[in-house]
Amino acid sequence: MPRPHTTVVLAMSADGKIADAGRSPARFGSAIDKQHLEARIAEADGVLFGAGTLRAYGTTLSVRQPDLLDQRQQRGQPLQPIQIVCSQSVNLDPDWPFFRQPVPRWLLTASEAAGLWQEQPGFERVISVPATETGLDWAIALSLLQAAGIARLAVTGGGQLVAALLAIDAIDEFWLTLCPLLLGGSTAPTPVEGSGFMAAVAPRLELLSVRAIAQEVFLHYQVQR
Ligand SMILES: NC(=O)c1ccc[n+]([C@@H]2O[C@H](COP(=O)([O-])OP(=O)(O)OC[C@H]3O[C@@H](n4cnc5c(N)ncnc54)[C@H](OP(=O)(O)O)[C@@H]3O)[C@@H](O)[C@H]2O)c1
Numbered sequence: 364m365p366r367p368h369t370t371v372v373l374a375m376s377a378d379g380k381i382a383d384a385g386r387s388p389a390r391f392g393s394a395i396d397k398q399h400l401e402a403r404i405a406e407a408d409g410v411l412f413g414a415g416t417l418r419a420y421g422t423t424l425s426v427r428q429p430d431l432l433d434q435r436q437q438r439g440q441p442l443q444p445i446q447i448v449c450s451q452s453v454n455l456d457p458d459w460p461f462f463r464q465p466v467p468r469w470l471l472t473a474s475e476a477a478g479l480w481q482e483q484p485g486f487e488r489v490i491s492v493p494a495t496e497t498g499l500d501w502a503i504a505l506s507l508l509q510a511a512g513i514a515r516l517a518v519t520g521g522g523q524l525v526a527a528l529l530a531i532d533a534i535d536e537f538w539l540t541l542c543p544l545l546l547g548g549s550t551a552p553t554p555v556e557g558s559g560f561m562a563a564v565a566p567r568l569e570l571l572s573v574r575a576i577a578q579e580v581f582l583h584y585q586v587q588r
Contacts, residue, residue: 365504369516369533370400370407370517371554374539376391376545377542377543378547379554379556380546380551381522384411386552391544393577393578394568396576399474400585402426403519405431409447409469410423410445410517410587412449416520419521421459421526423466424519425465426443444467445467445468446469447468449471449499450476453520468486469485469488470486470488470490471504474492482534490508499527500528501527505533518534520540522554523556523557526558534586535586540579542578566586568586569584569586571584
């Protein structure tokens with residue numbers, strides 16, 4: 364099935380954790396990392412994240428830098444990419460600041476839960492997707508996003524969503540920022556949660572670029588096929 368070109372963008376500690384064991388919002392990246400995240404978001408038609416990420420932050424990152432907004436306009440893109448939340452429970456609080464941000468919002472959820480948010484404001488579009496044993500049917504979800512005009516998708520977390528997309532080989536690139544701290548702990552989330560892959564069949568990456576800026580390392584990988 365056709366799907367968007369999909370790029371994961373995450374910051375992690377030097378020991379590979381994307382948040383602490385309390386799952387608090389990951390604010391350990393520098394201002395340079397935040398600019399990098401905004402630039403990757405600005406390249407996308409849609410930004411996809413799990414409800415857990417939204418629960419942690421309550422907001423999403425919009426495009427604000429004037430040069431990035433200009434570039435979007437020159438490419439004929441709307442000023443803001445669509446912010447797409449995926450949730451099976453649809454247990455989302457309409458009082459979160461996210462719902463007051465001046466960005467387009469879509470919800471991806473399983474068919475039976477969709478009605479709850481179709482009846483109240485918050486999302487411009489609620490997309491119903493069949494559920495599988497492990498969550499949404501991502502092959503269908505991604506083909507619906509592609510059909511709705513999302514050719515480039517940025518995935519900004521968390522680890523559960525990334526694992527579900529990797530499981531169906533639906534990720535093309537990773538940007539990982541290695542940040543100078545150690546979070547440790549067996550329950551702190553990592554870029555890929557779920558049940559994991561045995562080494563023999565684990566997805567393999569090709570390093571496209573690596574840049575060290577101040578104390579952080581920006582790693583850009585392509586998923587090998
Ligand atoms: N360092 C970073 O760059 C970064 C970036 C983002 C997040 N984080 C951290 O990551 C943590 C949140 O991660 P998380 O593991 O909770 O992951 P998550 O993937 O953001 O959220 C999990 C929730 O998203 C929905 N979801 C995810 N995959 C799904 C699927 N396959 N099908 C249906 N629904 C799905 C479900 O929502 P429902 O429960 O509503 O059904 C699920 O409970 C937070 O601590 C946050 O700070 C860090």
